[in-house]
Amino acid sequence: MELRCVDCSKPHPLALLYRCDACGGILEAIGDDGTPRVSLGETVTPLLRAARIEASLPGFSGEIWLKDETRNPSGSFKDRLVASALGRALSLGVRRVVCASSGNAGAATAAYAARAGVPAVIVVPAHTPLGKVTQIAAHGAILLLVEGHYSRSYDLALALAEQHGFANLTTTFINPYAVAGLTAVGTELVEQLGGAPSHVLVPTGSGPLVKGIWQGVTDAGATTRLIAVQAEGCAPIVQAFDQGREQVHAWGTPQTIASGISDPLIGYERDGTYTLKLVRQSGGRAIAVSDDALRAAMQLLARSEGIYAEPTGASPIAALPRLWAEGHLPADARVVCMVTGHGFKDGKVYQDLPVHTHRVDDPTDTAAVARICEAALGMS
Incomplete structure (x- = not known):
């Protein structure tokens, strides 16, 4: 393993270094020297076909898959x-x-x-x-x-x-060693699907998961289009993409329920610029989603697919309708949505959403209870 600057290619020793000492650029770890990880039993996470989400996109004939990273030991x-x-x-x-x-x-x-x-x-x-x-x-x-x-x-x-x-x-x-830990995500996707997906939708703050997926898919000898998903209330990478800029500028004060991607990049804009470069190299794009779209996506994931995700984790699902409507997904696309964080991380958002709750005054009156259930299920 070695450290190398992604901007000037200068090599660096294996040490706790956080920026290139020549140009201040991002360092990446190349190769693997077998250093043991600290483990809590993390392993390959499930990849689940999302048939009901596919059906929610009129005319779509491809595949939607959910990479369920909520199954990691701490939930993300x-x-x-x-x-x-x-x-x-x-x-x-x-x-x-x-x-x-x-x-x-x-x-x-x-x-x-x-x-x-x-x-x-x-x-x-x-x-x-x-x-x-x-x-x-x-x-x-x-x-x-x-x-x-x-x-x-x-x-x-x-x-x-x-x-x-x-x-x-x-x-x-x-931390280049941390980012290197995400390469496995890309290789897992290729192995689980028996080939690379056409598109991967990635919740994106500064963007290391974009890099990890790109690196893992590339190492497997394949390609994919990377879609960086940000919240409308904090979207510095999307802003640069939409304006055709090569450099990402810092955001102001974030305003979004998606705390996991609420990163204005103030002082480390180069992270966003590097992510933007990877997205463009892949032939992908960057897209922002509203908080209302995030709430709807959380409900869709939980009620249609059984996955309890925080707002950030649901952001790729929130982006799908717009990507489809605007023609950014072919009808036969094979899409992976990265579900990055568990719903217990931010239960308050769910608590504010409407739920099917009914008070039962007499639990022995099963006929009345049945009528309540049938009405709620639209069976009456």
Whole structure:
């Protein structure tokens, strides 16, 4: 394994380095030297055919598949990054870690650090959903709540790493060993489908999952079109794509229920620029979805396919109708939607959605109860 800058190609030693010392570019890990990962039993996640979602797209004759990353030990795809990055940190002798997170990476870092027996500091925005904060705290990590957007948490974690000897497990592009842990997603897709999908829809903040899928599919000798999905309230990569720019500019204050992709990229815009480059190289695109579309997609996933996903995890489903309506998906497309985070991460959004709840005053009156059920099911 070696580290190499994606911009100037300068090689670097295997160490805890976060940027190229020549140009400040993103570092990527090339190859695999067999460093053991810290494990909680993560394995290949299910790939499920979504027939009812296919049927919701009039005229669509292809395939929709759901890569269910909610089955990872802490409930999100972030486990893959943290397992890899923490294993590398321990091999280099570092015994304390820090992670800036919008929630999922922090939960993964807290869980895997507990497994490894090392202290963890998790830095999150103060408005992080309660489900994610509760999960982080349960594992005994030191939890730092920072007012404002995610990029402020990112800056604090970087300072703790560079000035106080913490291994930085933040899951943007800052830790090349973490990003390398996502290559398996792309190779899994090719193996599970018996070939590459035509399109992969990826919830996207800074974009390491886009890179991991691209790398894994490429390593398998195949190609796919990458669709980076962002929230309308925080869409710096989509904005650059729509405007035909090569450089991504930082976003302002995010406004979205999709906390997992609520990343304005302030101070590390190069991450977004690299992701944009990969999307364009693949022949794909970037698309933003509204909060209303996210809520509808969450309901569709839960009620039609049995998958309980947080808003970020449902974002690819939210993007499908528009992609189809605007002609960005061929009728026979073979599409994979990355469902990246479990619904327990942000139960508040579900609690605010309408549900089929009825009060039963007399549970012995089964005829009355049956009438309630039949009416609710449209059988009366």
